[in-house]
Amino acid sequence: MFEAVPDGCKRAADIGCGNGGLTRERHRRGISEIVGLDRDEPTVQRCRSHRDAADIRYIVGDLRRTGLTPKGSRLY
Template sequence: MSSRYESLVLDAIPAGCRRAADIGCGNGELTRDLRRRGIPEVVGLDRDEPCVQRCRLHPDAGDIRYVVGDLRSTDLAPQGFDLVSAVASLHHLDAREGLLRLRSLVAPGGVLVVVGLARPDLPRDLPIEVAAQIAGRFRRRTADPAGDPLAPIVWPPPERYSTMRHLARELLPGVRWRRHLSWRYSLVWARSSRSRRR
């Protein structure tokens, strides 16, 4: 995933953040960035064992904890996390179940950031999709040719923008939703410091 999407996560780090989890950590770039930001405890979860092994062997892995497992069944931290991120991973799961599980990982006062993939609602989204294709062609010409060829990819995304926007607003009251080009959206949700995890 491009760093321009990971920057959405980095910009949302709450003050005093001490524990962060990246769900679907892939090549581990975001977990390493979070640790470089001074977050004492960073956890990366991915169900692809080769990805996790590469993360662990990276020269900058340090004390980041990488876990092979499934979001639905892996117990990561009973106390929850101050920051939970999921970049290009939610579409691997049932959308409602995935959002509920991600929500449950956020500690009171913590923040959830999802950068997801969804399909357009045609024909309504046609003008945006045309603009995205033009921007995508330009970006491919200027992109780093190395990329990340090792990360597994699921395509096409099973849900539409409208479905994900509705689910986010239903399950995450007060969520900030934003649509991006190239089938991406982001949502940022802050759990009240008085609310209980569920």
């Protein structure tokens, strides 16, 4: 999974982040601006409370309602 992200990538979104483990690992590997998105509020609250989550933005939401468009966006 990490091999698909190009070297030098600094911005990412983890859609359906679940417990946030991959989100935090991506941040540790150098992605400085990362957002974790999940539609389950209790799950997002747990992600936010994780000690390694200070520089990660977690939001509750549905991908279909985020306004993200494929044009100009690459999702890995």
